[in-house]
Amino acid sequence: MKKNGIITFHGPKFIFFGRGASERIPRGTAVVSPSVYAHFMEAIQNIDGNPVLFSRAAPTGEPGEDDVLKLAAILKDRISAAPKLPVAAIGGGSVIDAVKLALCMASCPGLTFEEIYSGGIPAEAFCRPSLIAAETTAGTGTAVTAVAVVTKKDNVKRGIVSPLLIPDEAYYDPCFIDVLPKEVFASSAMDALTHAIEAYVSTIENEPADTMSLRAAELLAKSVLDGYQGSSAARARAHCGNMMAGQAFSNARLGLCHALAHSIGARFGLAHGRLNAILLPAVIDYNYPSAGKKYDRIYASLDLPGGSLPEYIRGLNSKTGIGNSLSFLGAAFKAIIDDIAAEAAASSLMAVNPRPADNAKIAEFLRKIST
Ligand SMILES: [Fe+2]
Known part of the structure; x- marks a missing residue:
């Protein structure tokens, strides 16, 4: 964005790209899509022995509000048990977007979607654990963006933009794309x-x-x-x-x-x-x-x-x-x-x-x- 002649450019603190990059994902809570877990079970278990398997209720598309709220409740428990561990979203756009939003909601008890839609992600979410994203499709780019898309209850898609939605570390390992x-x-x-x-x-x-x-x-x-x-x-x-x-x-x-x-x-x-x-x-x-x-x-x-x-x-x-x-x-x-x-x-x-x-x-x- 350019404002008053100043261009800003945001992104994650680190991007790891190349074969084997995902082996560097640190241990923590892993949220992974079932199809990715089926292919990379051993690698995911090296990150989290008890990963959270995430799938949205709808067969395709973005996560729904209820999907995110359910995940936020799980992450809240994980965070209170191990507050310093990072949370890694490993999957396509729906998994990563759901984790981006759920992690902010889990870090701000009581935060509702209505509040997010009207006022954005509150500054309190800065206390969230480190967010790691490994993208396993060739398409959404969401591991490096400040955006998360959710499907509202009335079936309207809603894009939410906040610097707090930018993962701290992004992993692009072509091994995920091969399969x-x-x-x-x-x-x-x-x-x-x-x-x-x-x-x-x-x-x-x-x-x-x-x-x-x-x-x-x-x-x-x-x-x-x-x-x-x-x-x-x-x-x-x-x-x-x-x-x-x-x-x-x-x-x-x-x-x-x-x-x-x-x-x-x-x-x-x-x-x-x-x-x-x-x-x-x-x-x-x-x-x-x-x-x-x-x-x-x-x-x-x-x-x-x-x-x-x-x-x-x-x-x-x-x-x-x-x-x-x-x-x-x-x-x-x-x-x-x-x-x-x-x-x-x-x-x-x-x-x-x-x-x-x-x-x-x-x-x-x-x-x-x-x-
Ligand atoms: Fe797109």
Whole structure:
């Protein structure tokens, strides 16, 4: 962010990246997704002999308020038994976001979601134990961001931003990415690519974030296909891009694509990364009159003859089975397109989108990709 000519750039105190990095996670309380635990049981037990297995009530998407409250009660007991030990969140975005919020709530007895929504995370949460995050998908970047997303009881997604949500240490070990099913790898990497692109074209001036987002976009765009086909080296590059894209968007924010993905995803329970991937080319086309040079610069970094960025992304979507249409949402989606366009236009994310919201034009491109 740039205020009065001063740029600030935040992030974790330490980021550990590379094969074997997760072996450095210190002992403490581990909160882990069951699928990650099944693959890495011995390694997780070296961190915590009795880890907390976390899974949200909904099959996909962000953690719900009740998921977080349940976890906060467990962490409160763990913290009172061992107040100096760190808490490590090991998993995808839902596990890490749930731990970020639950740890703050466990450290501020009585704190409610309503208080967080109206006043943010209170300063009392500074007394929370050290927060460690190891990201096990290629997509959310949440181990390095100041953001946590929760699904409210009315099914609306809510992003919460606070420096207290930035993990103290972040771990990006490609060993976690190697075991991802190819569909999960592709959709999470496309989410990270969306982070990089939206941060790069954001109206927030932030040179470090711009530099990271441009390089992240290049790494991700070049690695998605090979990673989908099983290349371990490509998956490691995508994970590095994911980490940089996370830092970039935590400092430069996101835009229209995420505003739409949040609105549609909350209503239809779709995988966030897949939704962003399908929406992204149409959003680039919409924003192009205001940010064409930046999109062209990203595409130039791929060093390909001819073509364009949206065309390239549509190609990735086709080749990874994500597809380029929302037609599978059927008539129920078509009936609420105007509402979704209006909701996205009113999102706080639009404050930094390069082109202001034009509800009719947004609804128009949503209609096109829903047929
Ligand atoms: Fe995302």
